[in-house]
Amino acid sequence: MSDYVVKIALIASIILMGYNISEFVASYNVVSEKASQFLQMAKDNAASDADLRRSNLLLSSVLSIGYSVLIYFSDIVIWLVAIVVSKLIITLLLSDKVLIQILHDRTLSQKSFLVSKYDAFFNAVMGLAFALVLVL
Secondary structure, eight states: OHHHHHHHHHHHHHHHHHHHHHHHHOOHHHHHHHHHHHHHHHHHTTOOHHHHHHHHHHHHHHHHHHHHHHHHTTTOOHHHHHHHHHHHHHHHHHHHHHHHHHHHHSSOOHHHHHHHHHHHHHHHHHHHHHHHHHHO
16 A cells, blocks of 8 residues: 555645646736636625635645645655645645735735745745655
């Protein structure tokens, strides 16, 4: 079973890295436009701010827990697993903070954009690091 878990964790690490690289290279205009489209969809569906935050936290939590479990069962030392869990918790909190700012101001601030960009960079580095650890 461990061999299968390592392969799945490797694929998850590569996906994590790729997604975060795409987020890192996105320009402010592109991300701002996505935020505007998101707000419009939320308005069209009559979703409350609490519903949006809850769904964001739930989805992000499930994905973070899943990735952490895969890393844990890949026979990685526990202190590296703790680093992954800590980084993903920070990402979850930053994501919620940016969402709150977007819902409150109805636009994406330059500061929130930069925070998200740096977080995506560190997540991409983490994905690359764990992909390399799992291969070696």
